[in-house]
Amino acid sequence: MAQLQNGILGGPGRSALFLTLSVGPGADAAARVRDVCSAVPALVRSVGHRDESAALSCVVAIGADAWERLVPGGTRPAQLHPFRELADGPRTAPSTPGDLLLHIRAERADFCHELARVIRVKLGDAVGVIDETRAFAYLDSRDLIGFVDGTENPGTEERLQFVIVADEDPEHAGGSYVTTQRYVTDFARWDACKTEEQEAAIGRTKADDIELDDAACPPSAHKARTTITRDGAEQKILRQNRAFGTSSESGTYFIAYARDLSVTEEMLVRMYVADADGVYDRLLDFTTPVSGTNFFAPSLDVLEGLADAPADAPAVATATDSTTPAAEVPSTLGIGDLRGGRGLI
Numbered sequence: 001m002a003q004l005q006n007g008i009l010g011g012p013g014r015s016a017l018f019l020t021l022s023v024g025p026g027a028d029a030a031a032r033v034r035d036v037c038s039a040v041p042a043l044v045r046s047v048g049h050r051d052e053s054a055a056l057s058c059v060v061a062i063g064a065d066a067w068e069r070l071v072p073g074g075t076r077p078a079q080l081h082p083f084r085e086l087a088d089g090p091r092t093a094p095s096t097p098g099d100l101l102l103h104i105r106a107e108r109a110d111f112c113h114e115l116a117r118v119i120r121v122k123l124g125d126a127v128g129v130i131d132e133t134r135a136f137a138y139l140d141s142r143d144l145i146g147f148v149d150g151t152e153n154p155g156t157e158e159r160l161q162f163v164i165v166a167d168e169d170p171e172h173a174g175g176s177y178v179t180t181q182r183y184v185t186d187f188a189r190w191d192a193c194k195t196e197e198q199e200a201a202i203g204r205t206k207a208d209d210i211e212l213d214d215a216a217c218p219p220s221a222h223k224a225r226t227t228i229t230r231d232g233a234e235q236k237i238l239r240q241n242r243a244f245g246t247s248s249e250s251g252t253y254f255i256a257y258a259r260d261l262s263v264t265e266e267m268l269v270r271m272y273v274a275d276a277d278g279v280y281d282r283l284l285d286f287t288t289p290v291s292g293t294n295f296f297a298p299s300l301d302v303l304e305g306l307a308d309a310p311a312d313a314p315a316v317a318t319a320t321d322s323t324t325p326a327a328e329v330p331s332t333l334g335i336g337d338l339r340g341g342r343g344l345i
């Protein structure tokens with residue numbers, strides 16, 4: 001049974017730090033990065049222990065272009081590929097590089113900073129920083145556009161089912177596909193809209209965060225574009241978005257975890273590419289992504305085994321001596337398996 005990375009099914013945290021890195025050329029850089037990645041769970045324990053109520057966590061995820069270098073041997077996760085750029089009319093979703101993602105979360109910004117600092121020192125010049133975004137919960141977990149974000153995420157009992165790879169890709173069971181996009185919002189344009197128009201763009205009320213009735217919810221609403229079903233069943237992803245920015249430029253850092261990357265991708269296509277009736281996601285008239293990257297967050301077993309992986313052998317470890325409780329992936333993901341299980345969140 002593969003163990004999950006700590007925090008992977010948790011909440012977004014009051015503070016988040018998203019660190020997207022490139023790995024330098026050469027075998028030494030890759031080896032150093034593998035060493036540090038495998039030590040991240042222990043580093044989280046060391047830093048986080050100073051105040052357990054800070055609930056520090058860090059998910060490590062590996063980019064499509066770096067997979068073979070950082071996880072030598074074996075096969076890559078079945079659906080891992082670079083972010084697929086989208087363009088339709090004025091709407092574009094660029095694909096940008098990223099070999100490694102550290103998704104650090106805590107209830108205290110200083111803990112996010114401290115963990116990033118410690119990891120960064122250990123990585124040294126083996127990496128370059130592509131993007132570092134420090135983000136925060138705005139008021140009662142709202143985006144800067146003023147709407148609560150995350151309400152319709154899968155609930156505790158659904159999370160394993162929608163987020164964690166299982167028997168469909170046994171070598172990568174316990175992992176999850178991660179997609180990030182950094183959105184910069186045009187607040188002059190957004191703030192010029194009446195509340196009713198903003199609510200129609202999202203598909204929920206602004207103050208109370210209640211779904212609009214179907215009759216009042218246009219097909220261009222963000223909620224309508226991102227609700228997808230397959231064989232009659234609604235498909236979900238786990239979003240952990242946070243607000244970021246300065247008084248000059250700000251927006252939403254979008255991050256989603258999914259068991260099936262094609263679900264996230266289908267949502268993106270429905271947002272960006274107008275359908276036969278010319279309908280696309282109205283939210284995109286106000287906010288623009290400046291990045292787009294896919295990663296795979298391996299199981300804790302794979303992560304902690306990276307240091308021992310010779311460059312020509314599979315990197316999958318057989319055991320972990322982690323002292324931190326971690327969730328386990330049952331061989332099947334029936335909801336019944338999750339009831340009464342170990343702490344997943």
Ligand code: HEM
Binds near residue numbers: 237256265267
């Ligand atoms: C600037 C970027 C974005 C902002 C500000 C934003 C904001 C929101 C808000 C306010 C909600 C309603 C509350 C909730 O259920 O969480 C929502 C719902 C949702 N968003 Fe986004 N979102 C963004 C990007 C995306 C992207 C890129 C995707 C998918 C690839 C996505 C997928 C979803 C999904 C699946 C829902 C739940 C729909 C439902 O079941 O009602 N969002 N988003």
